[in-house]
Amino acid sequence: MSLKYQIVPVTPFQQNCSIIWCDETNQAAIVDPGGDVEQLKKVVEELGVTVTQLILTHGHLDHVGGTEPLAEALNVPVIGPHKDDVFWLQGLPRQSEMFGFPMTEAFDPTQWLEDGDEIKVGNQTLQVFHTPGHTPGHVVLFNDDAKIAFVGDVLFKGGIGRTDFPRGDHPTLINAIKTKLWPLGNDVTFVPGHGPLSTFGHERATNPFVADEMPLY
Numbered sequence: 001m002s003l004k005y006q007i008v009p010v011t012p013f014q015q016n017c018s019i020i021w022c023d024e025t026n027q028a029a030i031v032d033p034g035g036d037v038e039q040l041k042k043v044v045e046e047l048g049v050t051v052t053q054l055i056l057t058h059g060h061l062d063h064v065g066g067t068e069p070l071a072e073a074l075n076v077p078v079i080g081p082h083k084d085d086v087f088w089l090q091g092l093p094r095q096s097e098m099f100g101f102p103m104t105e106a107f108d109p110t111q112w113l114e115d116g117d118e119i120k121v122g123n124q125t126l127q128v129f130h131t132p133g134h135t136p137g138h139v140v141l142f143n144d145d146a147k148i149a150f151v152g153d154v155l156f157k158g159g160i161g162r163t164d165f166p167r168g169d170h171p172t173l174i175n176a177i178k179t180k181l182w183p184l185g186n187d188v189t190f191v192p193g194h195g196p197l198s199t200f201g202h203e204r205a206t207n208p209f210v211a212d213e214m215p216l217y
Helices: 037-047 067-074 083-090 092-099 170-184 200-206
Strands: 003-010 015-022 027-031 050-055 118-121 124-130 139-143 148-152 189-192
Touching: 003 037, 015 037, 015 118, 015 189, 027 037, 027 118, 037 067, 050 067, 050 118, 083 092, 124 170, 139 170, 148 170, 170 200
Parallel strands: 027 050, 148 189
Antiparallel strands: 003 015, 015 027, 118 124, 124 139, 139 148
16 A cells, blocks of 8 residues: 555646545545636546545635635645644635636635644555744644645745745754754655745755755765
């Protein structure tokens, strides 16, 4: 048994929404449903999986814009992010205006996440790491069996998340990457919020923002 995933780019920002599932039970979660709800429902149907929850890494509109209608359509709870992102979720109407997105009403998740929490997806487990810096309540989800991490906007191939938004902080973000993500291992593949996949090892060796001169192997 293992954790499977399919990336579905959504919204004009082409944000990576991930449908993840346990191949033993076919129970699934959707990580960062930023929009394009009908498209996500169609992919879920094609995959033949049963979505039991939506999981949010942080409160930015392009990652949460489809949350409420999708949760309602699928009748599932919304898990995460960390409660320090409450102001982003409460500010969604303003974010909608600012970015020219369809109006997204403020909402609270069913459950906030804390560092060290675990989320079950079928028989698979996601470990939760609180990784502030891009937003104060950002979390990263890690599955040890598949060596896969869903990192939202913390880390990208060749880049890191912006820290010029309200309550963003550059040193905090760098510290979160180096102390929370790197210890998970160089062989971990990560799915960023935007753009192509990479590995922690590749970024440690080559990413100009966070490279630490560690050898790849």
